[in-house]
Structure formats: structure tokens, C-alpha cells
Amino acid sequence: MCEDHHGGPGRRALFVTGAAAALTLGSVSFASAAGRGQDDGDQETRTVRGTLPPGSPDFVYVPVEVPAGVREIKVAYTYDRPSVPAGTTGNALDIGVFDERGTELGGRGFRGWSGGARTEFFLRADEATPGYLPGPVREGTWHIALGPYTVAPQGLNYEITITLTYGEPGETARPVYPPERARGRGRAWYRGDCHLHSWYSDGRRTPAEIGELARAAGLDFINSSEHNTHSAHAHWADVAGDDLLVMLGEEVTTRNGHVVALGTDPGTFVDWRYRARDNRFGRFARQIRRAGGLVVPAHPHATCVGCNWKFGFGEADAIEVWNGPYTPDDEVALADWDSMLVASVRDGRDWIPAMGSSDAHRSPDPVGSPQTVVLADDLTRRAIQEGIRAGRSYVAESARVELSFRASGGRGEHAGIGERLRVDPDTPVTVRLEVTGAPRCTVRFVTDQGVLHTSAPLPVSGSGTVEWRTTPAYAAYVRAELRHEAAAGPVPGALAAFTNPIFLGRGSA
Incomplete structure (x- = not known):
């Protein structure tokens, strides 16, 4: 049986769900809904077709009347x-499903999302x-x-085939989650x-493969961050171990930017169906925090459609300044973040730490490039989150790069990254950066005035120490950048590492 959804006003209803506008089409019904019995293993199939014009709402819902006795639904x-x-943009159509509990914002009925990564899916009890x-x-x-x-300007023609399989439902296993330490x-x-x-x-690696790559990259912890689904949470327990902490989260992928929910309670789903x-x-954002997670806007200046961050940073616990291979949009994100540091000093308010992640999806994307290196009291979910939130961290392109960054005063006072x-x-302050694993890289000390000191290239061994002297009156904060050799001209080379700032003086930032 086929059914057309042509988009006439009698066949659909446009409404606002408390978030983005949504379109609901006519219902798809099955014969058993009218009372016809089914034997175990019997199947029924319906196919619907329709066209979505340019300017369609963000979400279009196709209601499916599911009768009793169904073991499996396949789409x-x-x-x-x-x-x-x-x-001109072409056609791209994402897909997911909500069960009989509904599509209300918050996701009580959420049962899965694959975006554009799959052309079909199924679900059943087991x-x-x-x-x-x-x-x-x-x-x-x-x-x-x-x-x-x-x-596309021509519109988007789609076809959906829904197959119901009848029979005993089976049992749903109780999920097992990775430990928090x-x-x-x-x-x-x-x-x-x-x-x-x-x-x-939309990745191509299994959790086990990611775990193996994380260990090879010298990582101590990772965070699960699938697009708009928490379905992976129950599949990391076997990957975690004494040597690898696996935290759970989600990449909340809206039409106005992406945010990583970092280290939420197991089974936490965060809805994404809204715009700025x-x-x-x-x-x-408050839901993420209630679930024990951090709110981290991801790749805020990325150029892909819907990737640029438009929600502001008032809810951010940290910002993913460096995402994957270092590119011009990361350079813009770094400069934008530095401007936020200046504003925090000027206004005497809290500052937002920076971090970096690989956003690795598939081979040859390297896991752990870049990586965030966190000073934490122990290798636990809470301790790692506290270190990130406090800014006691730096970002490095790999485990080969190690930094030690300190500032000291004339009477033995000292402070480290994020302090x-x-x-x-007018107290003289000495800033000292010790580096290993960065051959021929250049050290830059950046303050609220900009770059105030640039070193000569480090030796081929990649190790070295760079010092600079200043005062709090001259520099409200100092952070360090480690840069590769520039390709040409005055443009700085790509980052090899950078630190969160050390603040100088008796202010409150």
C-alpha cells in the first residue's frame, strides 16, 4: 500500500512545539489497527511518498498508527x-523516531536518531x-x-517504507554503564x-576500536558524544578499564550550533530541536548540569551548515576552541576566546576556559589530536570535570607534547594554569614555560594586550625553557601558545599546543 503526502492543507498541520516550527503529515495506518489478527512473524508494509519544498520547517513528523502485538518496527x-x-545547497534529509509517548520537546518519546548516516533502521525489545x-x-x-x-530549489522528494513484524516482544536487557573512576x-x-x-x-568505528585508539594515543579519559542520541551509553562498559575512564554525553546538534554535553549521568538524553x-x-543547558555534565559549545566558528554557534556563551562551562586538524576557523575561535578573557578582566567576572578535542569520526581521523590535558585530583568523572571547569588545563596536538607553565612573584608566590x-x-613577575616534544616550534606569550613575547624556535630535540618578565600592571593575564613554523609571511603557524591563562594581580576574575 502506498500513500502520498503532497503537502496540501488538508493533509498536514503546521504548528510550533515550543521550539522550532514543525510539520505533521497525515497518519499511516495498518490493517491490524482495524482488528485483524496476526500470526507470529507476519509482516505488514506501508510506503509513503511526498515532497518537501524549500523553506520547509526544521522537523516534519509522519504519524504511524502502530497496532497491538508488534514485535519490531523497521523504517x-x-x-x-x-x-x-x-x-547552492542540495538535498539532505535526516531521520529518527519517537514512540507513542509523543514528540514534545524534552524527548520523553525519543527512541533514536541517525541523522543522515543511515538509510534504514529497526528497533525491537532486545x-x-x-x-x-x-x-x-x-x-x-x-x-x-x-x-x-x-x-534544493527543486524541492525534496522522499519515500518512506515502514514494516511491522508481529510476535512476542522479547526482553529488554538492563543497560550496563562504564564506571565513573x-x-x-x-x-x-x-x-x-x-x-x-x-x-x-555518524562515525564508522566501534566503541572497542575507539578505546584501542585512545589507549594508543596516550589518553587517560574520553567522552562519548554521539549526535542527538544517547544510545551508545550502554555500549562502553567493556571499553573502560583501570587505564581508561569513559565518560558519557552527547553532541547536541541544533540548527544554530553544536554543544557537547560532557560527562552526564548514564542514560541522559538532551533534546536538540530548537534554534537560538x-x-x-x-x-x-540547565538539564545538562542537573545530570552532572558540563556545557561545552563545540567548534563555534565552523563553516558547515548549522555548525556556527549562535546561542551566546552565557551558559558555557568551557569552549571547544580547537577541533580536529588546526584550521582557520580554529584560529578565529582562539581569537574570539581571547577577547572573552579580556572582557572578563575588564568586567571583573568569571572567565570561560578553553579546551580541544579531535571530533574523530572514522579512519584516518586521529583520536586524541588534539587532546585536553587536565590537572585533576584523580582519574574520576567529577575530578576531571572540576579540572576542566577551573581551567587547569592545556591543549596539545598529541601526547608527545608536554608543558609546564608557571608564574612566580618576588617573594616566592607562584601560580599555575587556570590560577x-x-x-x-608593580610586583615583578616571571613567567616560565617548559616544553618537550615540539621540535622547532615557537613559544608566544599572549596577554590582554596581545602577543608580548615570541621566542626563537625550539631546537630539533623539541625541548626547551622560555622565560619572560612582566608585572600585573602591564599584563592582566598571560597564556602560552606553542606554534609550528609558519608557511609564509606574518601569518602565525598552526598550534602545537596552548594553555589556559594565568591571571596576574589581586583582581577577582
Whole structure:
């Protein structure tokens, strides 16, 4: 049986869900809903087709009337990809599903999302396609969620095939989650990558493969961050170990930017169906914190559609300044973050630490490049989060790069990364950076006035020590950058590492 969704006013309803505008199409019904019995293993299939015009709402819902006695629901879809002129976006259609509990913002009925990574999915009590949550297929109105990410000028023609399989539902296994601590070294520097994707969203690696790569990269901790789904949470327990802490989270992928929920409680789902103009982000930032997580805007100046961060930074616990291979948008993010440091000094308010992550999806994306190196009291979820939140961290391109960054006053006062050296404005201050693993890199000391000291290139051995003297009256903070050789001219080379600041003086920032 086929059904067309042509988009006439009698077949759909446009409404606002408290977030982005959404479109609900006509219901898809099955014969058993009218009372016809089914034998174990019997199947019914419906196919629906339709067209979405340019300017479609962010989310289009296809209601599916699921009768009693269904063991499994399977959905497959296709859509056309017509040629478009250069500089014009083509068609891209995401997909997911909500169960009989509904599509209300907050995700009570959420059962999975694969974005554009898969052309079909299934779910039943004992198993589901990666990205989706296993569980019973209960009677009621389910909704296939379509996300027209971009629509070509010609429109987007789609076809959805829904197959129900009848029978006994089976049992849903109780999820097992990774522990919240690993065997640490007490108060020490721990290396981690907090933005990674497996095959539970649009990555191509299994959790086990990611764990192996993380260990090879010298990491002590990682964070699960699948796009718009928490379905991976129950699949990391076997990856974690005494030598690797696995935290759980999500990359909340909205149409106005992405945010990493870092280290949330197991099973936490964070909705993504809103834009900056909907004034809903604060609600979900608070949800992340209530679930024990950190709010980390990701790649804020990335150029992909929907990636640029437009929610402001008032809710941020940290900012992912460096994402994957160092590129011009990371340079812009670094400069923007530095301007925020200046504003925090000027206004006497809290500052937002920076961090970096690989955002690795598939081979050859390297896990742990870059990585955030955190001074924490132990290798536990809470201790790592506290170190990140306090800014006791630096970002390095690999485990080969090690930094020690300190500031000291004339009477033995000293402070490290993320701390404040509380001395009088005219007190001489010595800033000292010790480096290993960075051959021929240049050290730059950056303050609220800009770059005030640049070293000669480090030797081929990659090790060296650079000192600089200043006063709090001259520099409200100092942070260090380690740069590779520049390709040409005055443009600085790519980062090899950078630190969060050390603040100077008796201020309150």
C-alpha cells in the first residue's frame, strides 16, 4: 500500500512545539489497527511518498498508527539529490523516531536518531540499529521524524517504507554503564579527548576500536558524544578499564550550533530541536548540569551548515576552541576566546576556559589530536570535570607534547594554569614555560594586550625553557601558545599546543 503526502492543507498541520516550527503529515495506518489478527512473524508494509519544498520547517513528523502485538518496527527511506548550481545547497534529509509517548520537546518519546548516516533502521525489545534504543514496540501513535537539513530549489522528494513484524516482544536487557573512576595517579595531569563519534551516530568505528585508539594515543579519559542520541551509553562498559575512564554525553546538534554535553549521568538524553531564536537553550543547558555534565559549545566558528554557534556563551562551562586538524576557523575561535578573557578582566567576572578535542569520526581521523590535558585530583568523572571547569588545563596536538607553565612573584608566590598570582600591580613577575616534544616550534606569550613575547624556535630535540618578565600592571593575564613554523609571511603557524591563562594581580576574575 502506498500513500502520498503532497503537502496540501488538508493533509498536514503546521504548528510550533515550543521550539522550532514543525510539520505533521497525515497518519499511516495498518490493517491490524482495524482488528485483524496476526500470526507470529507476519509482516505488514506501508510506503509513503511526498515532497518537501524549500523553506520547509526544521522537523516534519509522519504519524504511524502502530497496532497491538508488534514485535519490531523497521523504517527505510530514500530521497532525491538533484543537481544544483554551484554555491547552492542540495538535498539532505535526516531521520529518527519517537514512540507513542509523543514528540514534545524534552524527548520523553525519543527512541533514536541517525541523522543522515543511515538509510534504514529497526528497533525491537532486545535490539536496535546503532543510534536507536531497544525496547518494546507498544501500541499507539509513533512518529517518524524527518529533518530536512537542506532542501534544493527543486524541492525534496522522499519515500518512506515502514514494516511491522508481529510476535512476542522479547526482553529488554538492563543497560550496563562504564564506571565513573579509573585507576589514577592521584593529583596529576590527565589526557583526554571529549568529542568522539562511533557508529552509534555518524562515525564508522566501534566503541572497542575507539578505546584501542585512545589507549594508543596516550589518553587517560574520553567522552562519548554521539549526535542527538544517547544510545551508545550502554555500549562502553567493556571499553573502560583501570587505564581508561569513559565518560558519557552527547553532541547536541541544533540548527544554530553544536554543544557537547560532557560527562552526564548514564542514560541522559538532551533534546536538540530548537534554534537560538526560540530561547530554549538555557533550559537544556540547565538539564545538562542537573545530570552532572558540563556545557561545552563545540567548534563555534565552523563553516558547515548549522555548525556556527549562535546561542551566546552565557551558559558555557568551557569552549571547544580547537577541533580536529588546526584550521582557520580554529584560529578565529582562539581569537574570539581571547577577547572573552579580556572582557572578563575588564568586567571583573568569571572567565570561560578553553579546551580541544579531535571530533574523530572514522579512519584516518586521529583520536586524541588534539587532546585536553587536565590537572585533576584523580582519574574520576567529577575530578576531571572540576579540572576542566577551573581551567587547569592545556591543549596539545598529541601526547608527545608536554608543558609546564608557571608564574612566580618576588617573594616566592607562584601560580599555575587556570590560577591567579595574587601580587601587587608593580610586583615583578616571571613567567616560565617548559616544553618537550615540539621540535622547532615557537613559544608566544599572549596577554590582554596581545602577543608580548615570541621566542626563537625550539631546537630539533623539541625541548626547551622560555622565560619572560612582566608585572600585573602591564599584563592582566598571560597564556602560552606553542606554534609550528609558519608557511609564509606574518601569518602565525598552526598550534602545537596552548594553555589556559594565568591571571596576574589581586583582581577577582
